[in-house]
Amino acid sequence: MITTDTDILSTAEAWARAGRGVALATVVETWGSAPRPVGSHLVIDAEGNFQGSVSGGCVEGAVVEEAAEVIGDGKARMLEFGVADDTAWKVGLSCGGRIKVYVEPVRPEENN
Amino acid sequence: MDLAILAAMNAERAARRPAVLVTAIEGGAQRLVTTDEIEADPLATQIDRQLRMGKSGLVEAGGVQYFLTVQAPHPRIVVTGAVHISQAMVPMARLLDLDLVIIDPRTAFATPERFPDVTLLTEWPDVALAGLGLDAYTAFVALTHDPKIDDPGLEAALRSECFYVGALGSRKTHGRRVERLTAAGFDQAAIARIHAPIGLDIGAVSPAEIALSILGEIVSTLRGPRRLAP
Structure with missing residues (x-):
């Protein structure tokens, strides 16, 4: 079964309700031939389990790594990946595109 | 969040x-x-x-x-007719991430054995469709060839904002359908919403090929406007 964006938000909710630390990554901007459209999601838990995709495999590893920090400190981050970006990130998109990914924590209701 | x-x-x-x-x-x-x-x-x-x-x-x-x-609500296809073509549509729609609902009051056709893992309703279409609520994210497809079953579905679809309406049948069959719908009070513009002959013209022969041509037409209707958007 292919995971869809709709499954991913349900998964994010289920994981958070089960008490797992959860981060949600969303593609917010793309340039060039980016593999996944704006709005694509990746859900990540504190153990590094993930579902969905933001790039079709090129940068998921880096997003999952950063998600651990987001879950740790509870602060959202904006990540940028692409061939033109060689400063903070060593991961490029093989297609030559560029993407911006917003990674945010899912806060359990108790902390509201 | x-x-x-x-x-x-x-x-x-x-x-x-x-x-x-x-x-x-x-x-x-x-x-x-x-x-x-x-x-x-x-x-x-x-x-x-x-x-x-x-x-x-x-x-x-x-x-x-x-x-x-x-x-936006998840795109959904509602079909009247638990027939060969809709059997072929089940796995294809799943791969395309399109929800599928099949309606057929003929319980000899609409059996869980023939249609596992899909929403199958054995009510008459007017009853079933009232419960489903056709909306702008729903495609309606009539496949039974039987006016008793297809027509109530088509009438409900034409009164709704369904993004796609299609009906199986030859030009002759469709001609008679147009006469019935006209008699039921639908104008030319409403009836023109029906894709008939149904499906993309790919020379489809087998039930699976017809299912492919119908799903191709539905996807093209669903995604076409995105290509034109800025």
Whole structure:
């Protein structure tokens, strides 16, 4: 079964309700031939389990790594990946595109 | 994102209601805007525009950047006819991530053995469709060849905002259908919404090929406007 964006938000909710630390990554901007459209999601838990995709495999590893920090400190981050970006990130998109990914924590209701 | 907002998004989606999540890029403040709240929202124009395109995206207002996560109801296909073509549509629709509902009051056709793992309703279409609620994210397909079953479905579809209406049958069969629908009070513009002959013209012969041509036409109707959007 292919995971869809709709499954991913349900998964994010289920994981958070089960008490797992959860981060949600969303593609917010793309340039060039980016593999996944704006709005694509990746859900990540504190153990590094993930579902969905933001790039079709090129940068998921880096997003999952950063998600651990987001879950740790509870602060959202904006990540940028692409061939033109060689400063903070060593991961490029093989297609030559560029993407911006917003990674945010899912806060359990108790902390509201 | 607060779990409450995430839960509300999932609930709106399950109820087939459009909703837009507004996230301020700086600071991360979020709110979920449901259709009845759009008009009063400060970003009403931008939200309305993105929702019409069915596209998430970054917008700017008053020098502040926001990301709008557009959640349109999941596209769904409602079929009358538990026939060979709809059997072939089951695995294809699943791969295409299109929800499928099959309606056929003939319980000899509509059996769980012939249609495992798909929503199968054995009520008459007028009853079944009233319960489903046809909306702008639903495609309706009539496949039985039997006016007793197809016509009530077509009439409900033409009265709804269904994004696609198609009916199987030869030109002759469709000619008689047009006569019946005209007699039932539908005008030419309404009847012209029906894709007949149904499906893309790929020379389809087998039930699976016809299913492919119908699904191809539905996907093209669903996604076509996105190509034209800026």
